[in-house]
Amino acid sequence: MNILLINGSPRAGRSNSVKLAEAFIEGFKECSKANGTTDEVYQIDVAKANIAPCKGCFACWKNTEGKCCIKDDMTTVIEKQLWADVIIWSFPLYYFNVPGILKNLIDRQLPMNLPFMIDRTDGTGSGSHPSRYDMSGKKHVLISTCGFYSAKGNYDCVRSMFDHFCSKDRYETIFCGQGELFDVKSLSSRTNQYLESVRKAGKEFASGGITDKTRGDLNTLLYPKEVFEQMADASWGISKDTGKKEDESLVFTRQMAALYNRGSYDGKDRVLEIHYTDIDKCYQILLNKDGSKVYTDGSLKATTRIDTPWDVWLSISRGEIGGSAALAKKMYKVSGDFSLMIDWDKFFGNAGGGTQEEPETAGKLKKPTMLTMLIPWIVLWVAVPINGDIGPLITLAVCGLVPLIMAQHSMTIYDRISIGTVAALSLFSALTGSARAASNLGYLAFGLMWLLSCLTKEPLCACYVKYNYGAENALKNPIFMKTNYILAAAWGVLYLCTATWTFFLSRAGFGTSLIIINNLMPVLMGIFTRWFENWYPAWVAGGSGK
Ligand SMILES: Cc1cc2nc3c(=O)[nH]c(=O)nc-3n(C[C@H](O)[C@H](O)[C@H](O)COP(=O)(O)O)c2cc1C
Structure with missing residues (x-):
């Protein structure tokens, strides 16, 4: 033609x-x-x-x-x-x-x-x-x-x-x-x-x-009308109040502020302070339920502060370098409330250079949930030791039912491994009558599963939590990956230790104490995980760690 x-x-x-x-x-x-x-x-x-x-x-x-x-x-x-x-x-x-x-x-x-x-x-x-x-x-x-x-x-x-x-x-x-x-x-x-x-x-x-x-x-x-109009007004580089030309870093910051998504407001007013270190300009963006507003007089109390060379921030915003990769390389620093950085795409849409993919990518299925993986193990460790005759049968039934109950969620490889391993251990217990051995082998297998996942491109916990951090995009985030490798290794070591102490202590007659210890440890580890997944990225972003 x-x-x-x-x-x-x-x-x-x-x-x-x-x-x-x-x-x-x-x-x-x-x-x-x-x-x-x-x-x-x-x-x-x-x-x-x-x-x-x-x-x-x-x-x-x-x-x-x-x-x-x-x-x-x-x-x-x-x-x-x-x-x-x-x-x-x-x-x-x-x-x-x-x-x-x-x-x-x-x-x-x-x-x-x-x-x-x-x-x-x-x-x-x-x-x-x-x-x-x-x-x-x-x-x-x-x-x-x-x-x-x-x-x-x-x-x-x-x-x-x-x-x-x-x-x-x-x-x-x-x-x-x-x-x-x-x-x-x-x-x-x-x-x-x-x-x-x-x-x-x-x-x-x-x-x-x-x-x-x-x-x-x-x-x-x-972009939505208000976002576009705020951005367009800022793009002329002229102050709305004085009609005078504004510094390009201020124009850029105003445009970034315009991308703030009001729908992301979680009841907490935030003040993002951004300091362009090489040109020594500092602006504050108030983010609240009504939208965003840029302050130039430093009059607000910052909740999150970014110290960055101007060029670095510009390159990030243009998508020439990834924001999280630059953070991991210490090209800029973040202090204060790190939740803003973790959910950057939610707060600022495309401002950080890169669209957030729809979290639910697996067809029409909901994102995977860790419960699918955990339920079979919990039932194994509770039902089998309590009753060696009925326990394995209950566990087997649960292994069959979990995929049906969780049918709306997509399944990870770890869900499948868990269901398969727990089903095998229940059968072993039912056939041999070795409830204690089955439960203990479970600790060993569970620990190994976590540890071996550290040798893969996606450690176990990342498979589930990545959906809260931009799905597949999260896997390109070095800080996210490091956090999850550390946590997966910690859980792996904990369960290998659990298998070891259970083996020795149960022989020494500490059966009852073991029930308390073995249930208390994962609770403590869960609390540690919650704390670590917030603390560690903030610690790295603040310029610490290697
Ligand atoms: C003289 C002039 C008149 C314009 N009139 C309108 C208009 O009536 N409506 C509108 O939405 N945009 C208007 N615009 C904006 C342009 O349509 C807009 O900037 C467009 O994206 C430019 O496209 P181009 O890069 O292909 O030339 C006008 C721009 C100029 C310079």
Whole structure:
């Protein structure tokens, strides 16, 4: 297919809209490639072309049979329109219409029509002029960004003009609000997502039409209205109070604050103090139920403080380096309440460079729960020692029931290993009558499972808790991984010790004390785990540890 891209932005190559048009063409080409055909693309940057305004002389109608008396680049534009199968009109919205330079080009299309009056059959306007050429098979696509938060209601003039000029419903549109964000590198994770939808739209358009699903994605706002407007206001770099130019670090901090997600408010007002160490600028962002506000006078009491070189923070926000990886490498420091950092994506959406994946990634199943793994073991250690006849049968039944009870949750490898091992130990106990040995072997197996998981890419606890920290993204977080390796090793060692002392103490007749000790130790270890998983990351972030 022949594709003509008319880039009507006065910014030419720096246009936001043309980024969408290019993505659309990429998608279109993908479809052609899959069908074994190729497309040829010709691009006209109107801003760079020499196209004078129409003189209104009607010479092209009266004297020259469709040839304009002005000799400039418009000749190529018309030739290429006749050559093209698909014409993509890419432009920004200017005063609710196309920019002047594009309107100029449209006016100069007069030679493409014959002068005669014809009636319209599509109910648009009161008349028309027949086309000099057969344009009926050509497809038109309008791709445009605009500056307001939404495209809705802003394109009436554009639609009306193209209804007249291409006929109603004879062209496809992609209109996107918040267009200036396509130029903000630190927001590229969101804008790239949108460009991906445009690419998909191009592919679908080439194979018949844009689906409702993709249309829905294209109509989804890049950011909620308030977030966008706060960000847009900040982006001008001018103080709302004084009208004076602001320091770029303050502008950036205001934009970051704008990304605060009010829905993440957990009843606790927070003050994030950010100190750009190399340029010695310090700002405070108040985060509460009403939104976020930046303070420059240091008047608030900080709850979390970040000390970072300005460049480092900029690179993180642009997604050039991962925030947690940079923290682990001590490129910046965090002190105070660390919960803000742990849930950064929840509080600031994409501000830290990287989208948080939907936690529930495994189909429609809920995230895995540690209970699935723990229940069989607990039943083994309680039921089997209490009653060596019925205990193993109860445990076996529980092993069979747990997958059914937990059917709504996805299962981890450790859930399966646990159910299988406990079932085997119950059978062993039922067949041999060695309840005590089965229970003790359980401690050994449980400890080994935790310890051996430290040799894998995902230690046991990480398999469950990663869903609270951005799912698979958490595995790229060195601090998260280190915390979980330490905890998995600690649990492993505890249960190997439990197996050892149970073996010796039960022979020495300390059976009753063992029940207390063996139930108390995991409770204490649970308390330690809760404390450690908060303390350790904060300790590393504060600049300690290796
Ligand atoms: C002169 C002028 C007029 C504009 N008029 C509108 C408008 O009416 N509505 C709107 O939402 N945005 C308006 N904008 C914003 C642009 O549409 C927006 O910045 C767009 O993303 C620029 O796209 P481009 O990079 O492809 O040129 C206007 C911008 C300029 C410079």
